Amino acid sequence: MGSQVKTLFVTAIIAILAVGCGGESDNSLSLQEPWCGNGMCEFGEFCSVCPDDCDCKTLAATPPMGWNSWNRFGCDIDEAMCRETADAMVESGMRDAGYVYLNLDDCWQTDRSRDGTIIADPERFPSGIPALADYVHSRGLKFGLYTCAGTETCQERPGSAGYEEIDARTYAEWEVDYVKVDWCNTEGMDARTQYGIMRDALAASGRPMVFSICNWGYFQPHIWGPYTGHLWRTTGDIADSFVRMLYNFYITQSLPSFAGPGHWNDPDMLEVGNGGMSAEEYRTHFSLWAILAAPLIAGNDLREMSGETRDILLNREVIAVDQDPLGIPGLRVSGSLTGVWARPLAREGARAVVLFNGLWFPAQVKVRWSDVGLAEGEAQVRDLWQHRELGPYDQGYGAQLQPHQSVMLLVTGKEHAPCSGTTYLSDYPWMYAANGEGVVYRDLNTTGHPITLGERAYHKGLGVLASSVILYHLGGRCTSFAADIGIDDEVGEAGTVVFQVLADNELVYDSGLMTGSMEPRSIRVPLDGVHLLKLMVANTGDSLYGDHADWADTTITCQ
């Protein structure tokens, strides 16, 4: 090719690629990364850089799925029912659909022996817990137990306070895979400290066990939970009623940026199939849990499920949304009591979307592609409850919804493409942006004031409050990312955060601890061939006070 032709050719290619680049979008969505629970990896380490012997890569990388005895059976549990439930999990196809944990809740324990070892109820569990765990394992399932951080459980059985080490060791010996730790009878205790003791005890036991923190959202577990356990309850107990289920959903949906692979918000176990809601309401319950990336822990009697209940719990398309490996919790993109929630999925251009009517009269609910961070144009729409393609739709999709109804969609559209040259990221539409307690600000700090770092005011940048996650689609066309990072001058010396940049989910920059008394830093990160850029600011498990983090003058340079 002659050099003139070559130049023309390259210019034409650049022009073609540049068509449809940039653009405006006012949506917000977001996420967080694989922190490793069980104390196996230190704060801020990612699974991909864990030591060889670290098992955290696979522990709760997606939200745990299984069954728990409490919602349906309360204290009325025994080994025969548990074995039958294990059988039912296999025969119904639940296990193969991903429900692998069989978890005993409160009331399996009655006492402690003289050396402090916990004792199972000899009448209800005459063969002992190890035999039950063996049976559960023999069915290809995993086994979970319940305890309480306090002196007694909520049903006045022996609690773990002061017995954390011996309990963790006992669970490990019994080959327990999942431990739920409640918060009754904890007067005078600090949750972060108390759950930290159990985390360390579980880690010292040497057996990887999913650690489920159940302190009902008290003491802001979403802040310290990611450094303590794999999931934490965000609310009080669910009940088998639409209103109560919705309450738990609304609280949890306000915290997307704190959850991600290895650490999940838990709006409590499922009530699907327990009889207190209509089939339509249970479908909504299941859709809302999946869009949140919530743990799916069934709470009904699996031995006698109706066809309708089966169809809900075994809807593999909805389960696939919940278990999407990108692990980004859904975000409200419009509305409130009727509204739209969405999350980006691992596959390029894919979004899971729930249109939901929480009102008691019919309502029209609509999603625009720009709301979910997609570019203008056509997108394919699939209904995940009807299991059928609805066809291509331009701009967006709307539906008339009955009271309490929801529609769950898989939308596959076009991602934005960055312009060639150097672009401020605050001028480029994100796929998703979630911020500690609100929205990500463009060209302002997280309180809506000018970005100021090291006494320098910046006109461009992104202002966030830890923890926050912002995702951008780069389509493999960019070469580098640059920013000045630090804690905004407006908080003085307050604030403790960690800035992280992930390229296609690989950690490529980690600031380590940055405090308000440190100088800002200029960073430059190579991005060749990267499709997904993730900017994260993590809080450090203390509080969000002063965590006003700035990505100032943030740019990408692309071809």
Ligand code: GLA
């Ligand atoms: C608390 C928990 C429930 C259940 C009961 C058992 O209320 O939040 O999930 O474990 O205790 O007593």
